Amino acid sequence: MASPRGLPDWVYVFVNPGNVMAVMNLQITGQYTSSALAAMEDEGFASAYADGSADFLPFVPNASMSTGFISPFVMGTINNYRVEYDAELTRRAFFKDSPSRLTGIFAFESMAVCNEVSQRWAPHWPMQQVQRFKPQSVIRAARVNMEIVSLARLAYGRAMLDADGIERLWRAYWSGADDYTMDLPSVDAKQREIVSAGTTWEWIIDGALLHDSRVDE
Numbered sequence: 001m002a003s004p005r006g007l008p009d010w011v012y013v014f015v016n017p018g019n020v021m022a023v024m025n026l027q028i029t030g031q032y033t034s035s036a037l038a039a040m041e042d043e044g045f046a047s048a049y050a051d052g053s054a055d056f057l058p059f060v061p062n063a064s065m066s067t068g069f070i071s072p073f074v075m076g077t078i079n080n081y082r083v084e085y086d087a088e089l090t091r092r093a094f095f096k097d098s099p100s101r102l103t104g105i106f107a108f109e110s111m112a113v114c115n116e117v118s119q120r121w122a123p124h125w126p127m128q129q130v131q132r133f134k135p136q137s138v139i140r141a142a143r144v145n146m147e148i149v150s151l152a153r154l155a156y157g158r159a160m161l162d163a164d165g166i167e168r169l170w171r172a173y174w175s176g177a178d179d180y181t182m183d184l185p186s187v188d189a190k191q192r193e194i195v196s197a198g199t200t201w202e203w204i205i206d207g208a209l210l211h212d213s214r215v216d217e
Contacts (some may be wrong), residue, residue: 136208
């Protein structure tokens, strides 16, 4: 299977040693496999994936919630999922040919980019976790700016975004925008400030990544 246009021959992944499932799969099979590729033997799923109707959301908003008032604890708990939920709704509506963040493998195209990520987000992305992989059997891949997601997480914690603002944000992400700017309240809510995402390119890959130790070159 040919790789999507622009996907490098080799990609680099931060392998979290605390992720038991990922580490076990890597040790046993020598590869990472996206959940979408793993499910392709199911004809019903394969058809839904192809036409963009596959539903990957594990949770949906509760229309029966008794009050619209949410505590700071609950807001903090759900914000990261709200980011992924809105990203997925926008992908399904306007970018059906892109892999979902809920199914794909996240990878970078060079060690240099990994080093930039590690320095920017230390200590959460240590360079000693980076390993090299060769994409295999890729069905979808997208090059996106991960810093827009970082900006979204900040914005969701500070502001009440309306539907148009949410759609603009995630359209920029899925279309591959190299930056995005938002006007947000300051932490003390006394003023406004312009916040720019910046740029860090990453790949979302639906397919398999074979560890370089298992590749016969």
